[in-house]
Amino acid sequence: MSFAAFADLLDDLYFTNSTLAKEAILSDYLRRTPDPDRGWALAAIGGTLSFDLFKRNLVKTLMEERMDPYLFQLSRHYVGELSETVALAWPQSSEPVRLNRLPDLHEVIDEFTRRDKPGIRAYLVTLLDNMSPPQRWALLKLGTRGLRIGMSARTVKKTLANMAGVDVGVLEKLWHGITPPYTSLFAWIDGNAEMPDISNVLTYSPVMLSHPIDEAADLDRLSPETHHAEWKWDGIRVQVAGMNGEARIYSRTGDDISHSFPDLAATVNWDAVIDGELLVRPDGQIGSFNDLQQRLGKKKPSGALMKRLPAHLIAYDIISENGVSFRDQTLDARRKTLEAFIAERHPDHYTISEILEWTTVDDLRGLRQEAADSEGLKEGLMVKRRDTPYVSGRPKHAWYKWKRDPFLLDAVLMYAQRGTGKRSSYYSDYTFGLWANVEGEAKLLPIGKAYFGFTDEELKQLDSWIRNHKVARYGPVQEVDKELVFEVAFDSAHESPRHKSGYALRFPRISRIRWDKPAHEADRLEIMDTLIGK
Amino acid sequence: MEIREGGFYCVPAECYVDPMVPVTRAVVTHGHADHASRGHGRVWATPETIDIMRTRNYVADETQTTGLPYGQRHDLGGGVTLWFASAGHILGSAQAVFEYQGQRIVAAGDFKRHPDPTCAPFEVVPCDVFITEATFALPVFQHPPLEDEVEKLMRSMRTLPDRTHIVGVYALGKCQRVMKTLRLAGYEHPFYIHGALKRLTELYESYGQDFGVWQLVSEIDRNDKDRFRGKIVLCPPAQINDRWSRRFADPLPTVASGWMQIRARARQKRAELGLVVSDHADWNDLLRTCRETGAGMVWITHGRVEALEYALKKEGINAKGLHLIGIEEAAGE
Ligand SMILES: [Zn+2]
Ligand SMILES: [Zn+2]
Numbered sequence: 001m002s003f004a005a006f007a008d009l010l011d012d013l014y015f016t017n018s019t020l021a022k023e024a025i026l027s028d029y030l031r032r033t034p035d036p037d038r039g040w041a042l043a044a045i046g047g048t049l050s051f052d053l054f055k056r057n058l059v060k061t062l063m064e065e066r067m068d069p070y071l072f073q074l075s076r077h078y079v080g081e082l083s084e085t086v087a088l089a090w091p092q093s094s095e096p097v098r099l100n101r102l103p104d105l106h107e108v109i110d111e112f113t114r115r116d117k118p119g120i121r122a123y124l125v126t127l128l129d130n131m132s133p134p135q136r137w138a139l140l141k142l143g144t145r146g147l148r149i150g151m152s153a154r155t156v157k158k159t160l161a162n163m164a165g166v167d168v169g170v171l172e173k174l175w176h177g178i179t180p181p182y183t184s185l186f187a188w189i190d191g192n193a194e195m196p197d198i199s200n201v202l203t204y205s206p207v208m209l210s211h212p213i214d215e216a217a218d219l220d221r222l223s224p225e226t227h228h229a230e231w232k233w234d235g236i237r238v239q240v241a242g243m244n245g246e247a248r249i250y251s252r253t254g255d256d257i258s259h260s261f262p263d264l265a266a267t268v269n270w271d272a273v274i275d276g277e278l279l280v281r282p283d284g285q286i287g288s289f290n291d292l293q294q295r296l297g298k299k300k301p302s303g304a305l306m307k308r309l310p311a312h313l314i315a316y317d318i319i320s321e322n323g324v325s326f327r328d329q330t331l332d333a334r335r336k337t338l339e340a341f342i343a344e345r346h347p348d349h350y351t352i353s354e355i356l357e358w359t360t361v362d363d364l365r366g367l368r369q370e371a372a373d374s375e376g377l378k379e380g381l382m383v384k385r386r387d388t389p390y391v392s393g394r395p396k397h398a399w400y401k402w403k404r405d406p407f408l409l410d411a412v413l414m415y416a417q418r419g420t421g422k423r424s425s426y427y428s429d430y431t432f433g434l435w436a437n438v439e440g441e442a443k444l445l446p447i448g449k450a451y452f453g454f455t456d457e458e459l460k461q462l463d464s465w466i467r468n469h470k471v472a473r474y475g476p477v478q479e480v481d482k483e484l485v486f487e488v489a490f491d492s493a494h495e496s497p498r499h500k501s502g503y504a505l506r507f508p509r510i511s512r513i514r515w516d517k518p519a520h521e522a523d524r525l526e527i528m529d530t531l532i533g534k
Numbered sequence: 535m536e537i538r539e540g541g542f543y544c545v546p547a548e549c550y551v552d553p554m555v556p557v558t559r560a561v562v563t564h565g566h567a568d569h570a571s572r573g574h575g576r577v578w579a580t581p582e583t584i585d586i587m588r589t590r591n592y593v594a595d596e597t598q599t600t601g602l603p604y605g606q607r608h609d610l611g612g613g614v615t616l617w618f619a620s621a622g623h624i625l626g627s628a629q630a631v632f633e634y635q636g637q638r639i640v641a642a643g644d645f646k647r648h649p650d651p652t653c654a655p656f657e658v659v660p661c662d663v664f665i666t667e668a669t670f671a672l673p674v675f676q677h678p679p680l681e682d683e684v685e686k687l688m689r690s691m692r693t694l695p696d697r698t699h700i701v702g703v704y705a706l707g708k709c710q711r712v713m714k715t716l717r718l719a720g721y722e723h724p725f726y727i728h729g730a731l732k733r734l735t736e737l738y739e740s741y742g743q744d745f746g747v748w749q750l751v752s753e754i755d756r757n758d759k760d761r762f763r764g765k766i767v768l769c770p771p772a773q774i775n776d777r778w779s780r781r782f783a784d785p786l787p788t789v790a791s792g793w794m795q796i797r798a799r800a801r802q803k804r805a806e807l808g809l810v811v812s813d814h815a816d817w818n819d820l821l822r823t824c825r826e827t828g829a830g831m832v833w834i835t836h837g838r839v840e841a842l843e844y845a846l847k848k849e850g851i852n853a854k855g856l857h858l859i860g861i862e863e864a865a866g867e
Contacts, residue, residue, distance in 0.1 A: 015806050074841050075674045084797060088674035472798060
């Protein structure tokens, strides 16, 4: 089906407000569109395309070549965003190549992937010359993977689940095991094939997450007979999966980060899925998050770096082994399996998360203080109910996290502003917000501003992230995509009617940039009530 | 010509063009509220515009009116001749042409070059000074053919046949243009319209326009919600998300406006469907028109003045932004 149908779909989804209507529009499109176009459309919307068709910079260059720079700047400033500006203002080539029909979506993808650099450029120009503004917008967003049409991955999976007549949980499990253009998935949905078999595919399994403990309400629930206490290590939560000699390390959001940790991946000679905390171990001791950071995001770490900072896993849980899932077993039962499993691993690479001794809640407070005194190695405590199965998502009263002081929040970056003096060319002042329920809708409300707590290197990274995620401009204030999470530390909070959120933070600073954390998992405004002891 | 508090002032003829405050002598280009206003002593306009002004209560009994059909020359006094040329904007919309001592100044008011079945097409008048608006003066504004936008609406009605498509339109011009184009595209059901659109639609009909069957929403039984499913309801833009729209089954808020091209704007209006329907010239038509008049001087009244001024100067046309105070805010119509 022509690219035009894909562009129509994106427009319809973009402008539709209700989630139900969005689902109806998407499933209607998926039903009447043949393979492989519908699979590519699904990948574009679900954010699972793994490559850019062309670079953003190419788009910019093309525009600069064809349009007066001042008029381009005025236009971009007015529209607030590059892709849409180009889509609307694209100046036709003087002798455009005319296409009799727009290619199909999969033809567009095939062409871009098989062409070299000059070929990509020529093809992009031809397409833009032959498209309407909404089609150009769809192409630019698809090509640079910048598509945001207000449809969450969860809604996409729900739509597919409804089409297949199964529970959304089935799709959750399937989703990471299948790849675009999803022909096996659609064959199953259409009733022409069995459900795709992913038992032989190494995939990410959705993880179990914790709730922050509510000291007033939750402490009474705890006893050593019913709950385990463990350290909450300050590394990154990962899932290490092995099957048939293959190994993958996934971040908690399902990103494959194996390439950054080949030393750990090389130790995987087993078939199992282990949930744990990834850290580094300089000089045989567990290192800090700062140590770990030197290895995060490094695509190909050098031998020297791996030797100085070898990767290490502290195992929390075991999800499956040799094809048997332990998700339905209790934590106690899984723990026994995990102990046996880790006992056979080399202690340089794997240790098991220690079960801490405690009898009273005061013991727990003491342990938490110990974590606070660990110079940042331990973030606090995890308290887990011993009889719970391994449930993906965030089941209530199963796992608690009890973080050490200071107060920390995971907030979402909303606005940025240029700094002054040496920082005047950088976006260095950040406004961040928490999720709140506003008239039945999850909205971010600004909770504070911070100007420091990051290194010069991080400032550069943030500045370039902001420039690539602009939404709208209000005078000097730049609104950005609500996608980046900051861990914000602060000394105290108080109620403030002057702020929209109703709170003001004292001495807020960015304690960490959570590149790994999805924005929807940032904290909710209600957490403030707990923090100020309301 | 000079700029005074009330707007453009033609000194030898002692009259204003589109004044926003009551004056003794006013030339009015068209009936939109940011051009026509009440309380003037004498008004010169096209007969259609005078009718529109009367419908909107802009002319009182004591107001003296002179209706000048397109092309009819008239002595304004002080050696100034006035005539109107069609502007293609709405019914009766005109460019005011002033001739004085061999010089010709054209105040274009609002205008567009895209076809419109409900009004006379724009006429290029060669002149020395051309006074233009700049509402959509940025390269991002390239208005699509109206037929494409109407097809978008028809497609939405096919995909979502159970929903009531509530289209927000200005009462004067936009409403009638959208209705007429829908008829030409084959829409056969009655239009259901908000009371605020009635009188001007009737006025268009008195000038020979045919919109087929339409009915006031207020005349239909409140309990008959399903009557509107899969049909088109027209109302002023402010009503699409307002209490008024609750009387319909599954309303789908739609806005027809030139601003709908900008996604953020459409979202801001909470439109689920944005139809890019503009009564103004887009970027290319603004430039083309300025060129075609052959004017050595272009004055730019309101809108994106900067961009147009810059682009004209680049072409060697002497252009000047006037930044008329007060017009910017009101430039809705
Ligand atoms: Zn106007
Ligand atoms: Zn107007």
